[in-house]
Amino acid sequence: MALSGIQIYKLLPQTNCKECGFPTCLAFAMKLAAKQVELSDCPYVSEESKTQLAESAAPPIRLISLKSNGYEVKVGNEVVLFRHEKTFYNKPGVFIKFSDDIPAEEIKARVEKADSFVVNYVGIDLTIDGFAMECLSGDADKFAAAVKAVRAASKRPLILLSQDPAAIESGLQSLDGEAPMIYGANADNWEKMAELAKSHKAVLGVTTTFLEEATDLTEQIKGKGVEDIVLGLSSKNLSTNLIQQTQIRKLALKKNYKPLGYPTITFPTSAAEAAQAITKYAGFLVLDSFTEDFVYPLLVLRQNIYTDPQKPIQVQPGIYEINNPKPEDPVLVTTNFSITYFSVANEVEGSGMPAWLLVTDAEGMSVLTAWAAGKFDAERIAKAVKSFDVADKVSRKRIVLPGAVAVLSGELEAELPDWEIRVGPREAVDIPKFMKLVLA
Amino acid sequence: MDPTTGALGYGIEYGYSVMERLRLAALQGDSMTQLPMIVTPGFEAWKTKEAKVGEGVPAAWGDWLSRAINWEIMTAVSLLESGADILVLRHPESVKQVKAAINELMVVPERF
Numbered sequence: 379m380a381l382s383g384i385q386i387y388k389l390l391p392q393t394n395c396k397e398c399g400f401p402t403c404l405a406f407a408m409k410l411a412a413k414q415v416e417l418s419d420c421p422y423v424s425e426e427s428k429t430q431l432a433e434s435a436a437p438p439i440r441l442i443s444l445k446s447n448g449y450e451v452k453v454g455n456e457v458v459l460f461r462h463e464k465t466f467y468n469k470p471g472v473f474i475k476f477s478d479d480i481p482a483e484e485i486k487a488r489v490e491k492a493d494s495f496v497v498n499y500v501g502i503d504l505t506i507d508g509f510a511m512e513c514l515s516g517d518a519d520k521f522a523a524a525v526k527a528v529r530a531a532s533k534r535p536l537i538l539l540s541q542d543p544a545a546i547e548s549g550l551q552s553l554d555g556e557a558p559m560i561y562g563a564n565a566d567n568w569e570k571m572a573e574l575a576k577s578h579k580a581v582l583g584v585t586t587t588f589l590e591e592a593t594d595l596t597e598q599i600k601g602k603g604v605e606d607i608v609l610g611l612s613s614k615n616l617s618t619n620l621i622q623q624t625q626i627r628k629l630a631l632k633k634n635y636k637p638l639g640y641p642t643i644t645f646p647t648s649a650a651e652a653a654q655a656i657t658k659y660a661g662f663l664v665l666d667s668f669t670e671d672f673v674y675p676l677l678v679l680r681q682n683i684y685t686d687p688q689k690p691i692q693v694q695p696g697i698y699e700i701n702n703p704k705p706e707d708p709v710l711v712t713t714n715f716s717i718t719y720f721s722v723a724n725e726v727e728g729s730g731m732p733a734w735l736l737v738t739d740a741e742g743m744s745v746l747t748a749w750a751a752g753k754f755d756a757e758r759i760a761k762a763v764k765s766f767d768v769a770d771k772v773s774r775k776r777i778v779l780p781g782a783v784a785v786l787s788g789e790l791e792a793e794l795p796d797w798e799i800r801v802g803p804r805e806a807v808d809i810p811k812f813m814k815l816v817l818a
Numbered sequence: 819m820d821p822t823t824g825a826l827g828y829g830i831e832y833g834y835s836v837m838e839r840l841r842l843a844a845l846q847g848d849s850m851t852q853l854p855m856i857v858t859p860g861f862e863a864w865k866t867k868e869a870k871v872g873e874g875v876p877a878a879w880g881d882w883l884s885r886a887i888n889w890e891i892m893t894a895v896s897l898l899e900s901g902a903d904i905l906v907l908r909h910p911e912s913v914k915q916v917k918a919a920i921n922e923l924m925v926v927p928e929r930f
């Protein structure tokens with residue numbers, strides 16, 4: 379169980395030497411209890427205290443990181459069952475699976491296509507995280523060649539899928555020195571798989587049908603000195619998967635149950651399974667094909683569920699083009715609170731009329747709140763017009779203020795003397811009508 | 819009761835968490851919240867640009883029809899996971915897949 383600040387304090391040197399950057403050991407202990415600092419910041423903790431603290435401080439769900447060529451996927455280390463209790467921290471990794479029974483050239487082409495996929499959502503570039511290669515050929519050499527083909531086409535992290543240690547070994551060898559995930563260890567092959575994971579510093583996925591088996595396996599594997607483990611339960615349906623994922627998360631968090639304190643890996647084959655995996659605790663999602671129309675909504679869902687509920691979600695401030703605007707089209711202004719942005723953008727979009735949408739940095743507040751807080755005023759709007767070079771984009775300088783802040787129009791005229799200032803409607807729903815009647 | 823939720827990409831996370839909180843409160847005995855929840859993912863999802871617009875959108879958005887249907891299914895299943903009791907859908911394919919998901923979720927496994 380996690381120790382309190384006072385309990386931690388008792389294990390510290392209590393000399394108040396300040397080297398950790400805090401005035402007292404107690405202050406440092408409090409920060410440590412809140413998991414805001416690392417124990418290693420104090421150079422004087424005794425070995426004995428270290429072991430004691432490490433055990434209690436180890437996150438209930440182990441943090442697993444898959445790295446390659448500057449890419450990193452971090453999962454685990456979650457602290458709540460429901461996102462409103464705090465937030466979900468590490469987004470599950472989305473991997474695309476291919477198998478070694480298709481020609482190397484085709485593997486490369488398909489991997490390249492998925493690798494280059496990028497879609498912009500509220501100013502964030504969404505991409506997939508990596509690739510999985512499955513050994514279906516039963517031929518270790520073929521598998522190694524297929525793994526090489528993937529690596530030639532993408533630098534992202536990899537998962538090697540086979541329950542045959544010989545195939546996994548040759549796959550690992552073809553990746554010289556990399557530490558991918560290998561999947562999976564079962565009741566029969568686990569010793570060999572654990573050895574491979576250890577010698578290649580790979581993350582080891584276990585594959586079982588029931589939770590009890592998973593518990594036994596992770597204990598055995600840990601006994602061999604492998605700690606970077608991922609849990610794979612081959613659930614036959616949404617119901618079993620939901621129960622298993624929830625039990626794993628619950629036992630790890632509420633009971634600090636170590637044998638299941640690892641992230642999970644799932645293999646969704648439908649939109650429903652994928653949505654369940656995102657909302658209910660999967661650490662990795664391995665998809666058996668790549669299509670944009672599936673991956674795009676999935677990555678957006680992941681983004682949504684993993685936003686911090688305590689922080690307003692913000693849109694990147696900037697000038698957004700809606701319905702392919704031309705220089706003569708109007709500029710509408712709003713704030714960067716995501717819901718505000720969405721409602722405005724959606725209505726402008728729906729009007730079918732082209733416009734420029736200027737999103738100002740109002741620290742994620744809605745129009746009225748930001749105005750009241752002094753984060754959305756004439757000065758800030760004028761600054762946004764300048765910093766996003768809006769004047770260079772339009773020939774007719776027309777700017778539309780949200781109706782709720784009509785009072786700003788005088789000041790804005792002073793700030794932007796060569797602009798025509800218009801006052802739009804108070805509510806986003808009235809934008810299409812306004813655009814048709816007033817701006818057309 | 820209708821917790822009024824947005825679509826995927828358009829604030830779904832607010833509704834998602836409101837519903838989880840409502841359901842947790844109901845299970846703890848708060849009678850104000852002990853009503854079934856109705857949601858309208860069909861209407862919400864098909865209001866989005868991603869579902870409505872097929873031309874002049876980034877190629878990375880993929881096939882229009884499948885994208886729109888996936889948008890609706892993922893919106894619906896997320897709300898289902900957070901406690902929805904009645905889901906109002908729009909496209910027949912979404913109805914089919916969400917129904918199948920509900921049937922699967924209602925099975926009580928003997929062992930897990």
Ligand code: SF4
Nearest residue numbers: 394395396398403420
């Ligand atoms: S560095 Fe260690 S001993 Fe020094 S004040 Fe910080 S916690 Fe105390």
